[in-house]
Amino acid sequence: MSAIQNPQLDELDLQILDILIKDCRTPYLEIARICHVSGGTIHVRMKKMEDLGIIKGSRIMLNLPKLGYDVCCFVGIHVDKTSSFTSVCDDLSKINEVVELHLVTGEYSLFAKLVCKNISDLQNVLMNKVNTITGIERTDTLISLSQPIDRNIRL
Structure with a gap:
């Protein structure tokens, strides 16, 4: 991952985003397992990124x-x-x-x-x-x- 110029994000936030970019349907508990943190931590980080406007929602990709x-x-x-x-x-x-x-x-x-x-x-x-x-x-x-x-x- 490259360095993102946003002081409100740390490496864990970037790791979470990287996982979700690959598959936005990845369950929070699976993300927590990959990142070696609790599910609650993922919920808190997701809420923070939503509040900052970094995550604007999720979409289905249609063929x-x-x-x-x-x-x-x-x-x-x-x-x-x-x-x-x-x-x-x-x-x-x-x-x-x-x-x-x-x-x-x-x-x-x-x-x-x-x-x-x-x-x-x-x-x-x-x-x-x-x-x-x-x-x-x-x-x-x-x-x-x-x-x-x-x-x-x-x-």
Whole structure:
């Protein structure tokens, strides 16, 4: 594990995070056994990291193609003016196919990750949902062909 620049975390906290990054379903008692501490210690450390906002929850990882979502794409979004950002982000958050949204530097104002069932679905989402939002000047879409790396950061 590398040194994390957070004085509120120690090596035990980092070890707990490393275990959970590998498998977030690892039971606290198993983590305690691996770390050579009590289960209560793990509960206290987890609560501390949740209170600090380091752990924001847990999620299930879905195999989207097996659920019928065969298209993943990234949409670079040009917003017409700075005052439009909040309303554009609010409107994008209401589109189920938008699974991530980033405020970015460079050519675009925002960068969104979308998942759709197929190309026809993507076309519908872009034309009838995304590009109709007031404040969006234009978009550029990049379709993902594959995802050779899918992981959390390594501590």
